[in-house]
């Protein structure tokens with residue numbers, strides 16, 4: 001089974017719980033667009049032909065934009081983006097964001113490129129996508145993903161704006177653009193939003209809080225192990241520590257560390273920032289352990305926040321956590337899901353737990369494109385932005401939990417059911433009024 005087969009299976013199960021018509025199901029199992037082309041660019045001083053892919057899943061309404069990450073990663077293929085695009089739809093719909101899901105990228109190792117080459121690739125990509133009518137603030141709105149970042153998003157937005165001098169709202173062509181603290185006039189030019197970089201980790205912990213005492217409970221100082229100490233892992237660790245969790249294990253691509261007495265997140269962050277390359281390896285106030293073994297060490301909450309398919313049929317029986325809290329996309333395979341369910345280990349699913357990133361991206365896009373959705377906070381303050389996103393996370397989590405109860409299903413399937421209910425609502429209720437200005 002491919003990752004897309006697994007996602008299809010969940011769409012079919014959720015649609016049959018809701019007794020949706022066959023025509024709607026067939027539509028959900030296909031794509032609006034699967035784009036694949038080659039682009040010439042300079043990599044490490046040599047001209048190369050790079051493979052570019054972009055998949056758009058389905059939007060509830062014809063004139064809605066598509067939203068999803070754009071990665072620069074070796075091995076990126078059209079088929080590997082299909083499941084991600086369809087999962088992005090679920091993440092958007094559970095928050096009633098007026099989008100269809102998308103995902104794409106370039107088959108490229110950005111570490112091979114000089115900054116000048118990366119800038120040229122980012123701008124050429126805008127040209128090539130634009131030529132194919134596959135990018136635009138009301139059409140398809142990429143965001144940072146593996147191997148891309150705020151600077152790349154800025155180059156893309158700047159180039160798109162330069163190419164479309166007569167168009168309004170051109171900053172909304174991508175999200176995840178930079179912000180500089182304390183300089184709001186520069187920020188208006190850059191077009192980013194405060195709170196975006198910590199949003200996903202914040203939302204991961206907010207989902208855990210919503211599920212806590214409903215599907216599981218912990219003692220006074222619950223323990224947590226985190227795989228990955230990048231954006232999602234490090235912010236999850238920071239918010240978890242603030243909420244009284246003891247972080248006892250952390251890994252990254254280079255190795256893993258463990259200390260049953262607890263690891264100070266600020267101290268670890270300072271250590272990692274000073275290491276080149278950034279890594280937890282060698283951290284003096286913890287023991288070095290094998291990074292695969294770390295996943296099987298006892299804890300209350302295990303947070304995979306790095307890669308896809310790390311909890312599989314081969315290690316699911318050995319996991320000794322009460323809860324798996326999915327920060328990464330697709331870290332648990334369907335076979336592992338079944339084993340964990342039999343063992344009564346609750347999986348808090350990625351499509352809900354890490355959806356705060358796209359929620360804050362929506363706020364950014366909404367501000368760039370002058371949407372009047374009352375949910376969008378207008379303050380230039382990370383705390384206010386996260387508070388608004390937290391309210392939306394709480395509402396979506398409560399709705400998913402109600403469906404867990406009602407249909408006696410796992411939270412992952414319940415999130416699909418809720419997403420499809422919302423997509424149907426959007427479809428029959430027509431465009432939300434606040435989106436009319438842009439799409440109307």
Ligand code: NAD
Pocket residue numbers: 146147200227228229230231232233251252253254291305306307308327328329354355357358
């Ligand atoms: P990142 O590049 O900032 O961090 C990834 C971390 O994983 C790094 O610490 C890296 O060393 C580590 N890692 C890589 N291979 C590993 C291995 N074999 N074992 C242990 N650690 C390993 O990426 P990120 O933005 O934190 O994204 C992590 C995951 O979360 C991805 O699946 C991404 O798609 C997903 N996600 C990210 C966001 C976001 O806002 N950044 C939003 C939703 C989902």
